[in-house]
Amino acid sequence: xxxxxxxxxxxxxxxxxxxxxxxxxxxxxxxxxxxxxxxxxxxxxxxxxxxxxxxxxxxxxxxxxxxxxxxxxxxxxxxxxxxxxxxxxxxxxxxxxxxxxxxxxxxxxxxxxxxxxxxxxxxxxxxxxxxxxxxxxxxxxxxxxxxxxxxxxxxxxxxxxxxxxxxxxxxxxxxxxxxxxxxxxxxxxxxxxxxxxxxxxxxxxxxxxxxxxxxxxxxxxxxxxxxxxxxxxxxxxxxxxxxxxxxxxx
Amino acid sequence: xxxxxxxxxxxxxxxxxxxxxxxxxxxxxxxxxxxxxxxxxxxxxxxxxxxxxxxxxxxxxxxxxxxxxxxxxxxxxxxxxxxxxxxxxxxxxxxxxxxxxxxxxxxxxxxxxxxxxxxxxxxxxxxxxxxxxxxxxxxxxxxxxxxxxxxxxxxxxxxxxxxxxxxxxxxxxxxxxxxxxxxxxxxxxxxxxxxxxxxxxxxxxxxxxxxxxxxxxxxxxxxxxxxxxxxxxxxxxxxxxxxxxxxxxxxxxxxxxxxxxxxxxxxxxxxxxxxxxxxxxxxx
Ligand SMILES: Nc1ncnc2c1ncn2[C@@H]1O[C@H](COP(=O)(O)OP(=O)(O)OP(=O)(O)O)[C@@H](O)[C@H]1O
Ligand SMILES: [Mg+2]
Numbered sequence: 102x103x104x105x106x107x108x109x110x111x112x113x114x115x116x117x118x119x120x121x122x123x124x125x126x127x128x129x130x131x132x133x134x135x136x137x138x139x140x141x142x143x144x145x146x147x148x149x150x151x152x153x154x155x156x157x158x159x160x161x162x163x164x165x166x167x168x169x170x171x172x173x174x175x176x177x178x179x180x181x182x183x184x185x186x187x188x189x190x191x192x193x194x195x196x197x198x199x200x201x202x203x204x205x206x207x208x209x210x211x212x213x214x215x216x217x218x219x220x221x222x223x224x225x226x227x228x229x230x231x232x233x234x235x236x237x238x239x240x241x242x243x244x245x246x247x248x249x250x251x252x253x254x255x256x257x258x259x260x261x262x263x264x265x266x267x268x269x270x271x272x273x274x275x276x277x278x279x280x281x282x283x284x285x286x287x288x289x290x291x292x293x294x295x296x297x298x299x300x301x302x303x304x305x306x307x308x309x310x311x312x313x314x315x316x317x318x319x320x321x322x323x324x325x326x327x328x329x330x331x332x333x334x335x336x337x338x339x340x341x342x343x344x345x346x347x348x349x350x351x
Numbered sequence: 352x353x354x355x356x357x358x359x360x361x362x363x364x365x366x367x368x369x370x371x372x373x374x375x376x377x378x379x380x381x382x383x384x385x386x387x388x389x390x391x392x393x394x395x396x397x398x399x400x401x402x403x404x405x406x407x408x409x410x411x412x413x414x415x416x417x418x419x420x421x422x423x424x425x426x427x428x429x430x431x432x433x434x435x436x437x438x439x440x441x442x443x444x445x446x447x448x449x450x451x452x453x454x455x456x457x458x459x460x461x462x463x464x465x466x467x468x469x470x471x472x473x474x475x476x477x478x479x480x481x482x483x484x485x486x487x488x489x490x491x492x493x494x495x496x497x498x499x500x501x502x503x504x505x506x507x508x509x510x511x512x513x514x515x516x517x518x519x520x521x522x523x524x525x526x527x528x529x530x531x532x533x534x535x536x537x538x539x540x541x542x543x544x545x546x547x548x549x550x551x552x553x554x555x556x557x558x559x560x561x562x563x564x565x566x567x568x569x570x571x572x573x574x575x576x577x578x579x580x581x582x583x584x585x586x587x588x589x590x591x592x593x594x595x596x597x598x599x600x601x602x603x604x605x606x607x608x609x610x611x612x613x614x615x616x617x618x619x620x621x622x623x624x625x626x627x628x629x630x631x632x633x634x635x
Contacts (some may be wrong), residue, residue: 264522
């Protein structure tokens, strides 16, 4: 079974060919890590799956991207409908300057759910899933801006989970965090994988090794290798993967 | 003391001195008007009508008139200006059209206010047939304050972090929802600044109301938006330059100036208070 798939994808920023003929599939309830040197196209690739690249002008996409068997770039598809089903967590925590409660409830509210009992339940469940509930349950009306960076990032994860996404995209979600917050987020990803399909960009190879089932290595806009994480790290098929993993470049 | 420290100290003292001078000048102006004006201020002055060739009585009609013009011009200019600012910053992107509109707004901001007065007379008073009236004066003053409101709205929106917009869109919010629920609440306290600046300007302008609404002497309060009114700045001008008995109306002129300044101050305080509460609500 396939949850998400990119097929023969080429992506251009103006004349710049940022993604070169990439095909990749993602199975349900797995974590896939995308690794590769800076500027190789990991974030660009990730953003294909919730059509966030469209916010940048003058870009072009070839090939197809499907989620749950549906072409998300098909003409009859509403882009906000797509984004509801696909959660994203960014590198820098970006909570809204609202209360903790309103941050988590945001995704539901914009979809027209305003019933208090529903919201209360979703807020609690999402915060629990994001391992933040115990820390904030007495202060749900407090501003999200008053949380620490690590708490903010877990809040952003809770916020993404609240709309029950099928797919969770994470772009270096722990890179701005201290080691303790990082390990909390990593534990969390491990937990979440039971229910969600996760694609995560990371520069931290140990992290990729710890949390992912599959790893894809990008280099200069191409997908060089995509395999089980263990296999990739112990016995990579491509020489370039080998050099990157052993730290010879990047 | 080394030379570097010395030059530091000289620079610092110079800056301090200059700012002190500026503040001092401000205080002298205010003090002058307070000293001259305060003696005429009385309950009767604020609530009465001008009498005996404007040498006695009060200035209520002018206060009410200026109040009407402030409210009227903002009812017209604030929504239009804020919506234009939103359109330009959130929908236009950085393209040629935006640069062109920016160029035109900047030019509009530089047009002398008497030109607005003439334009207002031609369009609102004559062509649209409003006659000399609150509505014609308000719209003229509104046009005058549009550039400031548009510009401050744009700046306020620009300073909203883009990661908030992407965060909202990624949750499936539409662009409109993103603007309404995330961008505007963050930007609004700063947008209020534009409102404050405009109100200050609108309440003090004489030229734009000269041919569109201002009455030389009209003791009766306005009954509808098609009436003429007296206004504080114009009344001041009349008292200072063309009263029937200039010597005797001079104290009245200072009193009027005093009221005008207090009015602007009050509006600023109120708007600042509003801005503080709003930004507190955003930060919580
Ligand atoms: N908005 C943009 N406009 C033009 N070029 C872009 C834009 N965003 C990215 N690029 C280019 O596309 C390439 C891939 O960028 P991308 O951000 O996907 O890399 P990345 O692998 O995520 O890098 P990093 O590890 O540094 O985050 C880079 O060469 C970058 O310069
Ligand atoms: Mg990146």
